[in-house]
Amino acid sequence: MALKVYNTLSRQKEDFVTNQPGRVALYVCGPNLYDPCHVGHAFSYIVFDTAKRYLRFRGYQVRHVQNFTDIEDRIINKALEQKTTIQAIGEVYIQRFLDEMDALNIERADAYPRATGVIPQIIEITQTLIAKGFAYAMDGDVFFRVRQFAGYGRLSHRSLDEMQAGARIQVDERKADPMDFALWKASKPGEPAWDSPWGKGRPGWHIECSAMNWAEHGAQIDIHGGGHDVIFPHHENEIAQSEAFTGKAPFARYWMHNALLRLSGDTSAEDKMSRHAGNTLWIKDALARHGSDAIRLYLLSTHYRTPLAWIDADVDATARSLERWRTALKDAGATQAVAGDNALVQLAAQTHEKFITAMDDDFGTPQAIAALHDLAREINRARDGGATPAMLAPAQTTLRELASILGLTFAEKQAELLQAAPFIELLIATRRDLRAAKQYALADKIRQDLAQLGVVLEDTPQGTTWKAER
Template identity: 75%
Template structure:
């Protein structure tokens, strides 16, 4: 079975064939650093984290590059408003970004280049594009000549004429074509600026990604990813710049775009989550309410190309499902009774079939919803076997498989860290006393202990192997 990917460029689900056998060069568009990241960003980065984990699982080596755009109009505006440098602004959000990615169990990229770190390459590419006739200078600005680029609009599947017919942008008379976009902008007083052949200035919005790709990956990459909203103009322009400059096509072999997350309000209409619109849920706030496993399971329960509307209730529903998965991998105390030989190999066999189903689902354009369904099926079989007194040894292989597959989705299946570690010895003490009460058939008192602990947020569960507790 071959791994297939839906590419925005062809609008087809194609078999994945890397440029270099066994290796994947992946570039994912990172954030502009003028504000914290919201769960829409988290969704995108989780999606590509799963893409990466799955490729590794299938034996590919990866090089994953994620950029930071640290020079851009909004960052400049923010810096001016707060009387700070753009570097100071960027640093604050980069530190927060890294913390949040770690908290979401998103594996770090191999490189995090910053736009301001590749200015010489940006100038080199811009010069090259001018030399080849793809760009022109006007008053210290440099514009890309879209009419010259081969197949401009091929990613967005729109022709230039269509775009101009419906364009709402103000036409800059100095540009040859209204759709021409800036590679380099002459700086205004007070703005950060770099020396260039066209005077003091700074990069336009799209060129930095072409430059960072060129520096980190070379002229061609396998997969370029990002949110659906960045297809046009950002990725379209990246293709135009990179292919025109290097002459190598395709710039990226597969273009993957995740659908956009919407934020479901109490009564208001659901809108795309977006920082400039203002309806955002910061990652930090989401993590205060839900664990990374819960958030990931929820987001991955929908296919990445299907839009979904975030609601806390739905995340909570996913969290309850997660508990069943966790119950399945929880290690039971080895049973003293002899192994029930009957279902032993059958469970392992089921686990192996689950792995095949999981792989088949993921091979088909990262079908996480079906992959997760397979996980639930396996969890049920494990729990059932345990109910039928299977030994720890019998359960272990299937549990290992469940952990293995969950790990591909970045799910740890670990119990959330208890908020009551300090109280643990006292809770254990109460459990021990309650055990004696139960042995003495003083059930009313035993139940009171359990009920009162529940009021304090501690749930007791009496199992065959004794009583366990967890905080809620």
């Protein structure tokens, strides 16, 4: 039994073997800092966060690097518009990004290099590429010579001759080949610029990731991740630059790309979520409506390589299913688990196996989730059947542990109401007395009034419990 990962390069699931045993060098393409992030970004980062958690669960030590692209045309334009600097723009969006990642329970990366932080490396790589004949300078610009790199097109599976370069953009006449791309761009007046052997300028569009990988991970990494839309040209170009520069291949052993999220727009058609198309749902707004657990479980209910459309009503449905898991975990940890071999303990072990089998198959979260649903149901059934908390505990531990790999926290809404707890308990006690005296009208009024305040009472044979409305 071994982990298999789908590799965009080979278009197949491959056995997962790392460069160094037990260690994974992971790089995930981060955001361009010209706007806030939308749930499409969240999807990608949740996918790789889950993969990372699972890899660690499987015993790997993972070093995760994610970039911030903080120099780019739109950022420059935005800075000019707002009469501020690209640094200031970057800071605002980086802080917001980190806050949102935290809110989504996405673990922080081990390093967040920025494009503007690796200018010396970018210049060094560019110089070396020129020296090796892979690049050429023209009037302060430097272009990568695509035809010089034999494997160009391998990742996106296209050949240079079949691509219609410049079909929709004007091709720079000075390029040796229309597909050649800029490593370094001469700066225009008023733009941020750095000194270079080719004059004042700034990095091109793809070089920063090669530089950051080299700086943080070295010549070769294990997994390079990103959205499906970034396969070409971004990742194709990264391979060309990095491998031409280091002379080592493969640059990345596994290329993982998540499918893209769509969003129903004003028109009937569902379109890819995209910032420049204005077809977006900001992470902030999604969180306000749904909460982290529901968002994660919803997005992970579909396999990461299958496109999905964000539908609010469906996220709500996922949130409802999550309630059953919360119920299953009720009072978990309240008692010491008993080492028994009841059916529930066996099922917990089976669930563990199923979860691993599912996740080993290219991170098969949908089936992993199904296994957890089965376990949650059995826990609830056992409780209904009179199982003691100690008997439930082992299965609850398993459920919580496996769910945490999906990044679910089951954060108690109760926490917000903690201060009110003694008073809620008092009302429950009063209501209990009223019910004992068959004063049901008053008892029901207490329950209704509490419900108005977001506190839900549930009567059980063991007494009345309360929870915050989700």
